[in-house]
Amino acid sequence: MKKLLAGNEAIARGAWEAGVLFASGYPGTPSTEILENFVRYPGVYGEWAPNEKVALDAAIGAAYAGRRALATMKHVGLNVAADAFYYVSMTGTESALVVVSADDPQMHSSQNEQDNRNFARFARVPCLDPSDSQEAKDMVIAAYDLSEQFDTPVMLRPTTRISHSFTMVELGERQEHPTRVHRFPRNAKKYVMVPANARPRHYFIEERLEKLKAFAETFPFNRVEWRDLDLGIVTNGVAYQYAREVFPNASILKLGMSFPVPMQMIADFARRVKRLIVLEELDPFIEDFMRMAGIQVEGKSIFPLCGELNPAIVRERAIAAGLLPPGSALPKASIPELPPLPARPPVLCPGCPHRSVFWAIKKLHLPVNGDIGCYTLGVVPPLEAIETTGCMGASIGVAHGASKSSGKKHVAVIGDSTFFHTGMPALVNAVYNRSPVITVIMDNRVTAMTGDQPNPGTGKTLQGEETVAIDFEPLVKAMGVKHVAKVDAYNEAEVEAALKAFKKLDEPSVVIAERPCALLPEVRKTYQPLHVDLGKCDGCGVCLNTGCPALLHSIEIHEESGRYKVEIDPLLCTGCELCAQVCPQEAISFRAQADHFGYETHL
Amino acid sequence: MEAINFLLAGVGGQGVLTASNILAEVGVLAGYDVKKSEVHGMSQRGGNVTSHVRWGKTVYSPLIGVGEVDYLLAFEALESLRYLNMLRPTAKIITDDHRITPITVTTGNAVYPERGQIDGWLRQVTADVFWVPGVSLAEGMGNARVANIIVLGFLSRLLDVPEQMWQEAIVRWVPGKVLALNQEALARGSSLAAAAR
Numbered sequence: 154m155k156k157l158l159a160g161n162e163a164i165a166r167g168a169w170e171a172g173v174l175f176a177s178g179y180p181g182t183p184s185t186e187i188l189e190n191f192v193r194y195p196g197v198y199g200e201w202a203p204n205e206k207v208a209l210d211a212a213i214g215a216a217y218a219g220r221r222a223l224a225t226m227k228h229v230g231l232n233v234a235a236d237a238f239y240y241v242s243m244t245g246t247e248s249a250l251v252v253v254s255a256d257d258p259q260m261h262s263s264q265n266e267q268d269n270r271n272f273a274r275f276a277r278v279p280c281l282d283p284s285d286s287q288e289a290k291d292m293v294i295a296a297y298d299l300s301e302q303f304d305t306p307v308m309l310r311p312t313t314r315i316s317h318s319f320t321m322v323e324l325g326e327r328q329e330h331p332t333r334v335h336r337f338p339r340n341a342k343k344y345v346m347v348p349a350n351a352r353p354r355h356y357f358i359e360e361r362l363e364k365l366k367a368f369a370e371t372f373p374f375n376r377v378e379w380r381d382l383d384l385g386i387v388t389n390g391v392a393y394q395y396a397r398e399v400f401p402n403a404s405i406l407k408l409g410m411s412f413p414v415p416m417q418m419i420a421d422f423a424r425r426v427k428r429l430i431v432l433e434e435l436d437p438f439i440e441d442f443m444r445m446a447g448i449q450v451e452g453k454s455i456f457p458l459c460g461e462l463n464p465a466i467v468r469e470r471a472i473a474a475g476l477l478p479p480g481s482a483l484p485k486a487s488i489p490e491l492p493p494l495p496a497r498p499p500v501l502c503p504g505c506p507h508r509s510v511f512w513a514i515k516k517l518h519l520p521v522n523g524d525i526g527c528y529t530l531g532v533v534p535p536l537e538a539i540e541t542t543g544c545m546g547a548s549i550g551v552a553h554g555a556s557k558s559s560g561k562k563h564v565a566v567i568g569d570s571t572f573f574h575t576g577m578p579a580l581v582n583a584v585y586n587r588s589p590v591i592t593v594i595m596d597n598r599v600t601a602m603t604g605d606q607p608n609p610g611t612g613k614t615l616q617g618e619e620t621v622a623i624d625f626e627p628l629v630k631a632m633g634v635k636h637v638a639k640v641d642a643y644n645e646a647e648v649e650a651a652l653k654a655f656k657k658l659d660e661p662s663v664v665i666a667e668r669p670c671a672l673l674p675e676v677r678k679t680y681q682p683l684h685v686d687l688g689k690c691d692g693c694g695v696c697l698n699t700g701c702p703a704l705l706h707s708i709e710i711h712e713e714s715g716r717y718k719v720e721i722d723p724l725l726c727t728g729c730e731l732c733a734q735v736c737p738q739e740a741i742s743f744r745a746q747a748d749h750f751g752y753e754t755h756l
Numbered sequence: 757m758e759a760i761n762f763l764l765a766g767v768g769g770q771g772v773l774t775a776s777n778i779l780a781e782v783g784v785l786a787g788y789d790v791k792k793s794e795v796h797g798m799s800q801r802g803g804n805v806t807s808h809v810r811w812g813k814t815v816y817s818p819l820i821g822v823g824e825v826d827y828l829l830a831f832e833a834l835e836s837l838r839y840l841n842m843l844r845p846t847a848k849i850i851t852d853d854h855r856i857t858p859i860t861v862t863t864g865n866a867v868y869p870e871r872g873q874i875d876g877w878l879r880q881v882t883a884d885v886f887w888v889p890g891v892s893l894a895e896g897m898g899n900a901r902v903a904n905i906i907v908l909g910f911l912s913r914l915l916d917v918p919e920q921m922w923q924e925a926i927v928r929w930v931p932g933k934v935l936a937l938n939q940e941a942l943a944r945g946s947s948l949a950a951a952a953r
Contacts, residue, residue, distance in 0.1 A: 157784055157792070285791075285818075318793040318818035319780060397816040464821035483823035486843040489880040494837055495866035497767065497858040499803035535863055697863060702802050705857050724900060 158322045160315040163286035164253060165190035166322070167293030168223050169197060171249075172330035175215035176200070177208040179574065180603040181227030182262035183316040184255035188225055189606075192616050194327075201606055201615045203573040204545070205230035209237040209252065216246035216306075217344065219334025221297055228256040228269045229544065233575065235272070241306050242276040243354045244344050247334045249300035249307075251293060252278075256312045258434045259461035262602075264525065264544060266459065268435035273308045273412040277358045279365050280308040280412040281374065282390040286320040292374060292409060297330075303361055303368070310411070312434065314391045314461065366413045374409020377422055384476060385426025387419060387439055387450070392432045395467045400476070414442050423448045430455060430476065434462050501530050503703040504671030504680070504727030506642035507595050510566075511538040512699060512731065513649040514593065517656055519564050520555065524548035524576070526568035527602045527670075528595050535698045539566065546575025552590045553583040562656065565592045569625070570600035570608040577632070580663070584633040589659045591652065592634075594625055595642070597670040605670055629663045636662035643668050645734045671727050681744050682726035683733060685719050689740035692716030696732040696741065704732060759812030760788075761820040762911075763842055766831030767856045768805050771904035774929060775829070776807035778908060781925035783811035786917045793818035802859070804835055827914070829907055831890070832856050833874055840881050848884040850910050852903060854891035886910060886952055893944055899934070902941035909945020910952075919946070 158166065164187045168176065176199040178188045192199040202208035205226040212224035224234070231238060231254045238252065254272065257263040273280035281296055283289035289311055296307040342350050369375060384403040388396045389411050396405055406422040408414060423429050423443070431440040431452035440452035455474040457466065471477045501508050507528045514521060515538050523529055523539035524547060532539040541551055548571075552563035567576045572594050583590045600606040607613040612622030626639055636658055638651035648666055655662040669676050685707070692711035696704055696719055703725035706717035721732075721741070733741040762779055766772040776792055783790040788811035808820045825843045830836035830851035843849075853871060860866040869877075878885045888910050890903035905926070912922045922942060930938045 157780055157790060314793060314818060318791060320791050320815075320818065321784070321789060391818070394816040394818065398821070463819045464817045464824075468821060483821065484845055485823040486840065486845045486847060486881045488840050489877045491837060491840075491877060492869075493866075494834065495858045495860045495868055497802070497804045497834075498860070499768075500859050502802065534859075534865075700859060700863075702859055702862075705862055 154324050155321050156324060157319045158286045158290075159186065159317060159319050160283065160286050160289045160311050161186035161317070162190045163290040163322050164293055164309065164311065165194070166324065167290035168251070169194040170290070170325045170327050171294045171297040172221050172328050173223050173297070174198060174220040175212065176223040176225065177202045177211040178225035179203070179205045179208050179230055180600050180606040181230050181255070182603055183257055183311075183313040184225050184227045184230070184253060185603045185606065186316070187253060187255075188615060191223070199615055201600075201608060203609055204575060205234040206237050209234040209241070212250060212252075213237060213241045213246065216248050216250040218337055219247045219332030221248050221330050222250050223253065224250070225253040226255070227263065228254055228267055229263060229265065230254070231269055231272055233545065238272065238278070238306070239276045240346055242278050242358055243346055243351060245304035246300070246306065247338055248330070248332060249297040251296045251300060251307050251309055253309045253311070255316050256310055256435070258312055258314075261313050264542070266435065268438060269308070269310055270411050270438045271436065273310070277362045278306055278308050278412075279303070279410060280310050281409055282310050282411045283315055283409075284390055284393040284407070285315065286318070286322045288374070288409065289315060290322055295374065303365060305361055305365070310390075312391060362413060366416070369410050369413050369415040370417050372410050372415070375415050375418060376407055376409075377418070378405045378407065380404050382425060383427045385422055385429045386432050387422065387429070387443070388432040389439065390434060392434055392462055395462055395464050396432050398464045399467045399471060408439060411438060414439055416442070416446055419443060420446065420448065423450070428476070432456060432462075432467065498533055499530060500533055500700055500702055501527065502671055503701055503725045504676075504729040506597055506666070506668030506671065506729070507531060508536070508699055508701060509645045509729070509731045509734075510593060510595060510642050510648055510666045511536045512735065513645055513652055514538055514564055514566070516649055517564065517652055519562050519591075519656070521564045521566055522548045522552040522555070524565075524567040524571045525602075526571050526595075528566060528568055531566065533700065535700045545571055546579055549576055549579035549583055549590065549592055552592075553579065553586065553588045556588045556590050557586065562589050562591070565590055567592065567594060568601070569594060569596040569598065569610045572625070573609050573623070580629065580634070580661075581632055583661045588661060591655045591662050591664065593652075593664045593666060596625060596665055596667045599670050599673065601670045601672065605672060625665045629665075634661055634663045636660060637665065638663075639665045639667060641668060642666040643729055643731070645731060671729065676727075679728075680726075681728035682723040683721055683728055683730065683744070684742045685721055686740045686742070687718050687720075689738045690718040691738055692718045693737060694719070696736055699731055699735065701732060703727075759810045759815050760827075761825050762809040762827045762829060763820060763825045763839055764807040764809065764829045764831070765835040765839055766805055766904075767835065768802050770805070770831045771901060772805045772807055772831055775831070775904040775908050776809050778905075778925045778929050779809045779911075781928055782917055782921050783809070785921040785924055786811070788812060789815045791815045791818040804838065806839065827911060829911060831904055831907060833871065834858070834868060836878060837869075837874060840877075843881055845882070847882050848886070848914060849878050849882060850886045850888060850907060851878070852890035852907055853887050854903065886949070888945065888948060890945070894941065897937065897940065897944070899937060902934075902938055905938045905941035906945040906948070909942040910949045911945075912942065913946045913949030
């Protein structure tokens with residue numbers, strides 16, 4: 154049966170068909186939907202870990218215990234899991250292990266654009282790059298066989314364009330791979346990486362790499378499509394599709410395995426074509442191997458190094474480089490000259506509990522170090538409340554270092570999931586090394602940015618089972634923080650009072666600002682739009698500075714000030730009341746009053 | 757045959773991705789190779805959202821190239837203007853006249869163009885510009901959320917695919933309790949197109 158599947162759905166399907174029993178990951182665009190889809194299949198176990206390193210360790214444990222295992226993460230997640238990725242390359246496993254690293258060229262939702270094929274090379278791990286959903290599914294299955302055949306973890310590297318594109322997939326059946334391991338292996342030479350054991354394992358992985366190089370020459374996902382010999386294109390991943398689209402007559406060497414590359418195959422292909430190019434996204438990875446082998450080739454001299462490729466870029470660059478005749482540009486519609494269109498930047502949602510917290514933090518007039526999550530949008534005008542954002546968990550460490558070195562107080566802003574991810578050791582550091590950082594944990598009970606996944610504070614597992622909801626207050630107290638305040642994020646005055654009290658301290662403090670994400674189904678049921686009394690509104694615009702998308706200019710103008718009065722979009726307003734709390738004219742109704750206007754909640 | 761390329765554009769929360777799922781499904785039911793591509797993540801937080809849907813005998817790229825869009829479906833008036841450089845000279849534009857004011861406009865940093873201006877610009881690209889009062893019609897039907905299906909219904913009349921395949925795709929993608937409403941929305945859109953021709 155054929156079905157239209159997203160790349161991530163296909164990877165989940167492939168893992169299920171390959172008999173995977175255990176999966177662990179941390180949510181991160183574009184990888185998140187792999188585990189969400191995987192756990193819908195019968196007979197499998199999947200979980201969210203607090204971070205990617207823990208996820209990979211867990212998957213390694215399952216593979217040591219003889220169960221086919223999967224770890225999923227986005228590209229920067231592999232930075233966090235790099236330690237585990239390298240040691241498992243050294244040890245190998247009992248049953249197969251596949252690590253999915255979903256790269257994000259163009260940084261659609263990421264802080265950097267790293268090419269994780271480099272990680273495969275670094276750790277001597279084979280890397281497979283699917284070019285559509287069918288291949289994504291088939292390659293997962295091939296990866297499990299490869300892992301067992303060579304005693305190596307295998308990296309599958311989809312990109313955003315593969316993970317989030319839907320293409321047709323032929324579905325298969327599940328092949329069970331019952332474990333042959335009946336007790337956990339006692340094999341210190343292989344699994345205990347003290348130096349004396351690790352040294353011979355380095356020889357093992359280098360020898361394994363030589364075997365993999367030979368295998369790459371016959372791997373069926375590396376294939377040549379002979380057409381016209383004037384132009385030969387070596388390509389991989391989604392770039393293959395652009396090659397087919399833009400150069401329908403060119404010969405193509407498509408590499409399903411981007412590390413190690415089949416050098417003999419490449420050399421043979423290079424010999425037969427007149428002009429040879431490499432078409433690959435991001436780094437000149439395949440190109441560099443070809444150059445090192447002395448093959449004359451063009452790649453990044455033609456195509457961009459930064460950003461995602463697409464058919465338009467490939468065509469344009471190909472024409473400029475003389476790969477296509479000048480007349481092969483597509484006829485375009487004639488476009489009128491438009492003024493700059495109003496931008497529509499992503500913003501904190503209406504009712505987002507982070508908004509009131511940022512509003513209060515701004516009143517402290519302290520530098521704010523931010524973190525990775527929805528609350529990174531606190532940087533967008535009009536809030537503009539964040540000075541730095543680097544990677545997961547960086548807020549507290551950066552705030553500590555800046556504060557300790559300059560003697561100035563800093564605020565670190567971090568979400569609940571990010572705090573569990575890598576914020577905890579940084580808070581321990583701030584306590585241990587005594588810096589007066591105010592850490593604000595924006596606790597909305599879920600990992601919201603990636604679509605409200607449960608985390609260790611939620612009380613639910615990935616498979617929907619009830620579990621412990623880890624409570625921040627005793628947690629941070631046990632970590633040595635003496636000053637802890639738990640506040641309702643929707644109560645601006647309460648948040649502000651707690652922050653101002655802590656501003657006076659010269660010890661670390663933590664404000665836990667609680668309120669569930671406004672997008673959660675149970676919260677949606679409580680939406681109740683507020684209303685502006687146009688008789689009272691004087692158009693001062695204070696409420697608009699909250700950046701809430703539900704607040705709009707009305708058509709009425711305040712006579713004295715000449716400014717537009719504000720109205721509230723009843724379809725967007727959730728009734729969080731921040732605007733009502735900050736309105737100097739008390740022109741905005743609170744929920745209790747809103748009933749009088751006859752609005753109904755949208756249930 | 758060359759692929760038929762649809763570019764869907766709107767604002768996060770408008771059901772752009774549901775509409776593109778249905779459109780892709782119709783292509784599958786009609787026997788085409790289909791690819792569909794979109795980006796999740798930051799763009800869902802009130803930002804602009806696009807989805808590329810391609811039908812063809814064999815479709816390679818999941819992304820449509822510049823100058824290759826046959827049908828632009830905009831679910832919000834301003835969004836109809838953002839991707840005009842992607843259109844083929846023969847493209848058709850279907851746009852909802854609904855306006856969602858961007859934060860840059862509310863805060864006084866940008867001006868939302870008038871409908872007449874937008875219409876004028878669109879008509880410089882192609883004579884085939886169709887305005888659909890999707891959101892207002894949908895509100896009249898009791899649920900603004902089916903505006904996306906009204907726009908799809910309009911498109912359905914411009915394509916050579918049997919009506920029953922559209923209905924089947926809707927059945928596959930829409931939950932049972934709002935199915936009848938969505939079916940009605942499809943029919944509304946379709947009859948609007950019939951009247952416009």
